[in-house]
Amino acid sequence: MSTTEEEYLAMLKRVREKLPKVLETSERFVIPDPEVVHEGGYTHILNFKEIADAVDRDPDHIILFLSHELGVPIVKAAKRLILQARVKRRLIEDKIQKYIKNYVICPECGKPDTKLIKQKRYVYLKCEVCGAETPVRKV
Numbered sequence: 617m618s619t620t621e622e623e624y625l626a627m628l629k630r631v632r633e634k635l636p637k638v639l640e641t642s643e644r645f646v647i648p649d650p651e652v653v654h655e656g657g658y659t660h661i662l663n664f665k666e667i668a669d670a671v672d673r674d675p676d677h678i679i680l681f682l683s684h685e686l687g688v689p690i691v692k693a694a695k696r697l698i699l700q701a702r703v704k705r706r707l708i709e710d711k712i713q714k715y716i717k718n719y720v721i722c723p724e725c726g727k728p729d730t731k732l733i734k735q736k737r738y739v740y741l742k743c744e745v746c747g748a749e750t751p752v753r754k755v
């Protein structure tokens with residue numbers, strides 16, 4: 617007996633309904649690869665806005681972090697970033713991963729559903745899944 621497409625889709629739907637919410641959450645968390653172009657002594661990250669949206673953090677905070685980590689002044693221009701030096705794509709990827717590890721992923725449960733809470737003297741990561749509050753280093 618062959619399964620019709622309709623039956624197959626219905627089965628998929630049943631399976632999905634049984635999946636825990638957290639799994640859906642991590643599937644949703646996909647960060648686009650940076651599109652990097654070098655021009656003269658500059659490095660452009662063409663899809664920065666897309667990355668910042670996916671990371672779901674204040675773009676200015678990400679820029680501050682990247683600027684500190686790379687030791688390079690960075691200018692935001694519409695949807696792109698312009699780094700005022702030649703920076704290898706690989707290094708940019710590493711720094712974005714580091715940002716996500718430090719400021720997005722909950723160290724207790726590993727989920728990205730967090731908020732960065734800034735207070736006067738410190739910053740912490742509040743997890744919406746497990747409720748953990750983890751102090752993080754100020755950029």
Ligand SMILES: [Zn+2]
Nearest residue numbers: 722725743746
């Ligand atoms: Zn958590």
